[in-house]
Structure formats: C-alpha cells, structure tokens
Amino acid sequence: MKTVIYLDVLLLVNFLVAYLLLQATGVLTGQHAPFVRMLLGSACAAASALILFAPELAYPVQLAYKLATALVITALTFGWRDPLRLAAAACWYAALNILLAGLVFLVIFETGTTLLQTGNLAVYLRISPLLLLGLSGLCCGVIEAGLRFFRRRPARQETVGLEFELCGTRIHLRAALDTGCYLTDPITCMPVLVVSLADAGSRLPPEIRQYLTGWFAGSEQTAPPAGAQLRLIPCSTATQRSLLPGFAVQGIGLITPNGVLQLGRTAIAFAPESFGDAQYEAFYGSDFL
Template sequence: MIYLDVLLLVNFLTAYFLLLAAGLLSGQRAGGGRMLLGSAMAALSSLILFAPEQPFLIQLAYKAGTALLIVAAAFGCRNKRRFATAVCWYAAFNIALAGLVMLVILNTGTRALQTGNLTVYLRVSPLLMVVLSGAGCLAAELGMRLLAGGKALRQSVGLEVELAGVPVHLRAALDTGCHLTDPITCLPVLVVSFPDAAARIPQPVSDYLKAWFDGRAPEQPPEGMKLRLIPCKTAAQSGLLPGFAVGNIGLITAQGVLGLGRTAVAFAPQSFGSERYEALYGQDFL
C-alpha cells in the first residue's frame, strides 16, 4: 500500500535536503522560492511509480530529464559548468541515499522495497528518509567548511565594474558567508565597501552614496544608473543596502578582462578592515 500524501511529502523534503547538498558542493545557493519549486518538481516526478512499466530508454530519459529540470528550477542554468556539477551531485546523492536504505533492507531481510520505471519506493519510516537526507546535507556542509578552513578571505581577484560610464577596478575577496542576490534578477551580488572604495568610485556615484548613508539621498540616482535595494541580513541586524544594476562585471586576468555577465553591485557603509580588498563575493558569484 502506497500512500500518495506520504510519498509526495517525503520526496519533497528529501529533495530539498539533496538540493541543498548539491548546491553546497557546486558552489551555489538558491533562494527559498526556487528551492521550494525544485523540491515540488522532484516530489511530482516520483508519480511515475504509478505509471505502467515503460521501455528502459524512456525510463532513463525521464530520470535524466527530470533531474535536469529540478536542478534548473532550483539553481538556474546560467553557468553551464556549475549547472552540470549540481546535476551530477544531485543524481549522486539520490543514488547513494537509495543504495544506503536498500543495503539496510537487504541485510535485515525485510520485504520493504518496490520499484517501477527506475523509481524506488522504500517502505520504511518517512522520518528515517528525511533524517538520512538531512544527514547527507549536513555532511556536505561540514566537509565544505573543513576543506575551506580559514583560507576563504585570502583568495582575492581583480574585478572591473562600470559605474556611471567609468570602469572601476576593485580587489575582491571570497567570503563563503556572502549570499546576497539581486531581488529582480536573482543573480549573486558583489558587495563593495564604500569607505574602502570611495576614492575609486566616480564622483556622482560617490556623492549619491554618501548622501544615502547620511540619510539624505536624492530621489533619483545618478544619470544612467539603475538603483537596486539589496536585502542584507547579518547575525546582528537586517536591512537594505543601496546598489546599482550594472551591464557587466569583468574578471581581470593575465589575458584581459573576462566578462561574468549582468548583475548588480551593493555598497556597505562600513570598512572591511583590509588594505588587500575592497569588495566581497560569494561562492556562487564567479
């Protein structure tokens, strides 16, 4: 007996944890809405268990196609390499979870396994499935933190940003805790310290930001600039950071400037306390 509500709920929660783990290992972090959408699609994809048995190639195409759609819904597919990495990790976690539970079943001799169209239904406690999925996500989180150690802020890169028609060169450091996104495009945001970078910012932009942080910002941003209000939450407080949409942020390399695509730049009112960088970016930025 398969209970439809239990099947959908367990698959939804399991997929949520597995997507979190896949995102961690591929250097991406999705917003809450996208995570819910991807998890819901994963839950619905399990309904093929009730369909008549299909030819193997159709089963394989269905599993591969739904995995691609689920990961695309959660993280998008703008960066092809990271998208492929997330798909592989998501598939690997699914296979590992099913194999782990099947191993327990085979060793205990219980008849609690049902398969159909390459979908495995394990008649075990829903709580066990969710706990194992959460444990896999936690293991990925701990592994990433241990591997990162204390090196994150020592990894810095040169970036080029165009503000008010003027190219601005900044030094940016990796901060694994930086997950700000543009609420309009949902793309990761570069966070710039206004005090540290003020001397490099064009005068109209600098005057606007100074007035903003002094509590007297004009109604209109500098000419040609599109204002963005970036939600920011820290352990101490939450609020909005002023920022601007930019056509492109470029990575400065030995071969020239490599465009990273359209995104936004947010400005923080405090110094980052280092002379080696003026900006911070998250793991999902580059």
C-alpha cells in the first residue's frame, strides 16, 4: 500500500504549526519578532519538514537535524546578535517541536489512527487543508486569549529609583520602563540601563560628563577617564544602527523602602537626547528588573 503525501498540505501545515511554536518561543524567552521575520522563520521551518521524504535516519541524526534547524529558524526569526538569547530561543523551539512529535507518537500508539504519518521527527496530517486552517485559527485564538488572560498587569509604579557608582561617585536616578528597550552589554550579555546625558548630566562626575559631551559632539576621542571602563553598546532603531557609549559600573541597585536591592546589572549606556519627562532620567527594559 502506498501513501500519497500532498506537498502543499505538508508545507502549509508545518508553516502554521511553526508560526504558533515561534510565537510560544517568543513568549517563553521574552523576545518579540517582527511579522516579516515570523513569516520567514515559519517558511524555513516548513521547508525543513521535507526531511519527511528522506530515508529513515538514526535517532541521534534526527535529533541533531532538529536542533540544527531550530537554531537556523530562531536566528532568522529573532536575530543572532545575542548568542545567549538565540541559544535559549533555539532550545525552547526545539523542545516544543520534540514535545509535539512525542504527543503525535502517543496518539498513534494509543489510537492506531491513520490520519497521522511521521518520519524523521517530521509530522504529516492527512486531513482537509480547510480543516487544518480552521484548527490553526482556533489554536491561534486560544493562544491569544491565554496570553491576554495570563499577561502580567502593568506595575502600579511607573518609575523606580536606581543607584550605581561611577568613578567613585554614587549616582541616584529615576528610571521608567520602556518595553521596546532590548539593549545588552556585549561583554556580559546582560540588559543595561539607558541614561539621558541631557537629563542626568549634572549628576555625573565632571570628567565623565566632559568625555560624553565630546563623544556626541564628534570630537576626536581620547582614553576614557581614569577608573572608567568604556562599553560600546549596540543600538538599533527603526531608522539607524549605532553604538552608544557606556561604562561598567559597580552594580546597579533598586532603591526600595527596605533598602537597596542589588540587581546584578553592571553596565549603563548613554543617549545624547532628553527623554522629555522630568519624572525620570533613564530607561530600562522589561527584562531589567
């Protein structure tokens, strides 16, 4: 008996499933990918399902193929600038794929259904494409409803007090949450605090303020002030990519009613412009606190 596999249905199914798994991966790793990148990653995942037509491979080879394609797919979707975040996304995506394949095998063993066919950890569902679209739409709706229901409520406190030490000077600032801030220290891969030089310049040590002013004015750069460890923080916006100057600091602490809570963050970056609000002088991302 021969089994007929419709290539268009195979690609469509895996495209839709990959889109849902990538959405789940983004939620689990705290990353957000643009819609075009989501489509690109899903298309790559659908193409990777063509391994179904290959001869049955050894299980370790199948697993290695899954992990390698997961790395490529997540790199296309979420980017590859931060190796740690990419590795986390790839591991979660691969784990979700393997979990899904395991559930399919469980269904096959328990029910003996003929609607499912697997090969090399790839899955083929022999049902109507319209039914697949309907089920995928239902899954999307369930996931969206779940995300809205379990989404964290915004913190009542819009700004927080932070402190750190720079060149022997202890500096206190107010910082506001910016969910679009994903800057990280290229040395430690940890999220950084973005400070406005225009708003907080008067609180900085004079030598640091002078150095940063010259940096943003485009003057010829000299060595950073004594005791300051320069960091160049990659920054991407909708219009350009640049490097923001920053410094390693002696830990960043969150000021609370019970004292200062050390956050384990050890770098800050500076932006030349004012943030336009007298209530804060810095921004932090959703994964900073």
